[in-house]
Amino acid sequence: MPHPLNLPSAAPKFTPEHLFRETYGEVFSLLYRRYGAAHQQDIEDALQEAFYAALKVWPTKGLPEKPQAWLLRVTQNKLLNHLTRRAVHQTAVQQLEVEKDYFAPGDDETRDSQLQLLFACCHPQLSSSAQLIFSLKHLGGFGVEEIAQGLQQSKDAVYKSLQRSKKFFQHLSPDFIEIDILASPERLQNVLHVLYLLFNEGYDTTRGTSLLNQEICYEALRLTHLLDQRFAGKELPVRHLLSLLYFHLSRFETRVDGQGRFVPLARQDRAQWDRHLIRRGFHFLQDAFPAQVNPYYLQACIASLHAAAPSYPHTDWCAIKRLYDLLLQQKQNFVVALNRAIAVAECDGLEAGIALLLEMKEEASHYYLYHLALGDLYVRTQQTARAKACYQTALRLTSSPARQQIIQQKQEQLI
Amino acid sequence: MKKYLLLLYDNVDTLQEMDPEEMQRLVQAHLQWTQKLAQAGHLQGGDGLEETGAYIKGKDALVTDGPFIETKEMIGGYYLLQAENLEQAVAIAKECPCHLWGGTTEVRPVMDYAPPA
Incomplete structure (x- = not known):
């Protein structure tokens, strides 16, 4: 008997795999940039309501052809309702009414909004922990509970940090998000550092090697790629950081055994290192020889020597030693020493x-x-x-x- | 085959706190469930309901605004099912993924009285 509801014969799988999470980051940055920090809570509520609407509509009407565009549109709609109801932002409402058919941002605007938000939230007056939490929540689309678990903090601490950051940004001049990304070398340093820390949070085996940890690493990688695109591959430290992240990722699985115990470098099964990721690591290291060495370059070089070595004893340890000499000149740091x-x-x-x-x-x-x-x-x-x-x-x-x-x-x- | 109305009561608190990733898992579970029901010929129709509406009461038809969430649960949607009997309809409702996320379902047979011959 044919069924009256016109549903596909098999339940569709979401592409990309983390569609909701990725869409959250994209839509949040687009709307935050457009309507400003003052409306952060409205944007967050609207996003939650849009997800709820998807839950109600998609199972009976089928998955929309462009789920991301659907979620953006519904979120905008909900946001407009919020703003109208409270009539707090006349200009925003008028602006939306003019754009009756809603803005359908291109890939560039979607990417740029995320980067603007990333640069804005890497504010020197905000602690790096607050920067990490804000990025995970609003760019990565991770939930409070996931962040608490990933960073091994209490839910309450994560929540409070988010509240503080929200207020902090609301007190800045409204154009704080419009940083000239290509011409702010100091802020770029901050951003690279935060991406590096973000990756390390996911990579730290003592915090577990769950899927969640891996996803935090991939979120850091995704944002670094966005940054590299924005600079058209011309900003070398960004490429060096990418290279470093790929080399580290290639070993992700081998650092823990079947019983969840830590496996040191010397005993890792090198046959299990991901060759594809190692090739990516070399790709971003090649042709990116810097006039001035930076810590990411040196660390990527060290990681490349490990990746290329057939075994622990047959590693070019003397070259690694020299690279650590240079790194130590760059940053006096106990772990480096x-x-x-x-x-x-x-x-x-x-x-x-x-x-x-x-x-x-x-x-x-x-x-x-x-x-x-x-x-x-x-x-x-x-x-x-x-x-x-x-x-x-x-x-x-x-x-x-x-x-x-x-x-x-x-x-x-x-x- | 008889008709049954399946009402879904959502646990509003749980849904409001949900991470995007978890929300996606819930949507996926619902998609699978409805798709399975549709294939078996149990699903006649259904829709989600907006959270706000109006409440009209008494002979004066006094209108008040929704939502009406004195309790933590509110009706989030309905399905019209086709099943052999109440037992089968209940078995279908039990598998509704909303239960895994704190929701409640209610099954009501649609009245069907044949006119006297």
Whole structure:
């Protein structure tokens, strides 16, 4: 018997896979840019109502041909209703009434709105944590609960941060979003840093390797690609960051074993590294030789040497050491210094690495990673008692269960 | 085959808090469910309902605005089903994905009295 409702024979799958989330970021940036920070709450409500309408209409009427355009249109409609009802923004209402058939933004406007919002929210007076949360929510379309889970913060803390940022932007001059992206090198530095941090949040194995973590990484990648397009591939640090992200992503799956335990670089199954992503990494590194080195370039170079190495021992550790020397000149950072010491151990000998770490003791002894690295070198030089002491100290210095588990794994292997 | 009206009561709080990703999962589940019902010939029609409307009461036909959410639930849509009996209609309603997200359904047989012969 033919069914009276004209529904397709199989329930359609959404393309892209994260259609709602991506559309949220796109529509939010378009409307936020157009109507201003003062109406943020109306825009958020309108988006929620549009999703609700999709839930009600699509199952009986079928998936619209252009679901993204449908959601944008319905959101605009709902927003107009909000503004009319409260009559708070006469100009916006008039503007919308003139555009009776609604604005159908091209790809460029959709992309540019997201970048404008990204540049605006990477405001130097906002903490980097607030910048990350705001970007995840309003550009990435992640929900409060997802962000809380991804960043290991409480829902309440995420919510409060969003409220603070909202108010902060409402107090800025209304054109704060119209930054000249191509001519704001300082802000660009901030944006690159936030994209880098965003990626690291997703990449940190001690926060899990769930699908959600991977999606945060891919959101950072997506935004970096938008940025690269905007600069027509001519802004080298953007390309270097892309290269770095691809090299890291190629190893995403291999950093954790079947039981969810952390697998260090030395023991990762290199056959499982994603060759396609590694090729992308090299693609963005090639032809992008900078006149002046930047931290992303150096890190991408280091990652490329790991990606190209057939095994951990057969890695060009001396080249990696030299790159860390340069990186250390760029930014004095404990993690960089620690990584350099590991490269020294592999290049110049384990004892040289131990000696270097012992020199760093003063400034580094309150980091669990320091004791972990030193302990590893003691294990390899058969100084078991010292290794045990290091692992004990490392264990004391971290409260994260996932990190403690990594240390305990090492302790068990010692016995 | 008899006709049944299936009313969907949404849990408004849950839906308002939903992440886009979760909303998409809910829409997908609904699409699958209606599509399955349509193929089996159970689905006659249905629509979603706007949240706001009017409420008209008494002999003076006093009009007030909706929504009427004293409770956390409100009617979000309806389906017209075709089923062998109430039992089958209830079995269909039980599978409605709205239950997974805090919603409630109500099945009401459509009155069907044959005129006296």
